[in-house]
Amino acid sequence: MNVLIVHAHPEPKSFTAALRDQAVETLQAQGHQVRVSDLYAMNWNPVASAEDFCVRENPEYLVYALEQRRNSKEQTLAADIQQELDKLLWADLLILNFPIYWFSTPAILKGWIDRVLVSGICYGGKRFYDQGGLSGKKALVTVTLGGREHMFGEEAIHGPLEDMLRPLLRGTLAYVGLEVLPPFVGWHVPYISAEDRQAFLLSYRQRLENIEAHEPIQYPRLSQFDDRLYPLQPITL
């Protein structure tokens, strides 16, 4: 497989960076090709703006997705976006590797999503969920957080972590057609011992060694809905 790891942490010596390195090492040892986008090291610009487009469908009024459609078609996206998009299209597996900030991605990574998952290529019209532009590829979210595992779950204080990550797992990754694997979670990371961190790294290595065998999370399929996207029969999603 070709694997793209998008890494976003402001501290180069962080445990999140150790997870990134563990992934590179493990996946390469399995014969996979691995590329890393280290967003802080790249000084990635996360702000979606008119400057992202070399030509304009409408120079007077910016509809971001509309300009994405035209500029991705004509290959006139800003160079930093095109470079990341090329890596994404090359990859069979996308790993997003980050510390949870406010139950979601750090802004620098949100801006990678906003700018790189371009309309026209990654999705558009009825091309989303299982029909999304990146279908056939997989995604894994690898996160660290301060919270403890018992704070998440059906009756826990924050509810299930997967529910907090819903706009990312379902609304972003599954939306563009990726098969979303269950997240890998490093709990309570700022407060645990070096031994417990090693245990997380080992568990991550084992997870990655079997990555091709893992079942993705189930999400809606467009065939469950009519042309206007009303459900064909009662379902719970």
Added chain:
Amino acid sequence: MNVLIVHAHPEPKSFTAALRDQAVETLQAQGHQVRVSDLYAMNWNPVASAEDFCVRENPEYLVYALEQRRNSKEQTLAADIQQELDKLLWADLLILNFPIYWFSTPAILKGWIDRVLVSGICYGGKRFYDQGGLSGKKALVTVTLGGREHMFGEEAIHGPLEDMLRPLLRGTLAYVGLEVLPPFVGWHVPYISAEDRQAFLLSYRQRLENIEAHEPIQYPRLSQFDDRLYPLQPITL
């Protein structure tokens, strides 16, 4: 009331900007004080980094929340953060006004959240949810999106919009103690007529004229949990 509107849209003539202007006008007419942070116009930096801190608890290894705690206490946060934090602490009502990007905030606004909602003031230790540092204040999320209303709901293709917005409504705004009002949603905005847009503006005005009467969404209270944050009795949250 003192009202802070944080606005994030790359197009100054956008309908989202019209909603901002409607809010300013309506709230001022009711005698409220209103300030606006227009993040694109301010060229707001959304990237959390070591540069956000004038002093360091640990200059060798960045734990962002830890440095927030020390620097907010000593008033040594970067000037752009301190300025926004002062506005936030002045406000009785925070309005986040933005177009939905990937079922969440644009990165520039996510970076306002990451950098301004500082540990030590807005939350910390057991000071979260109803015990959060901003308790007593209210929050309203005002969004525009491309999707149609029937695409959201229990059996709809994307599920309930409130579930997609969960990390923002519950994991961020309710987490820091804000009373979160039901979101105001402008559906299908890029595709609707000028008349339909006017109808949204009117409906928003009516909503804002009654803002003090609205009931907040119910979220967990710390008194439902023990000292280790295990639930005291079975609950569904």
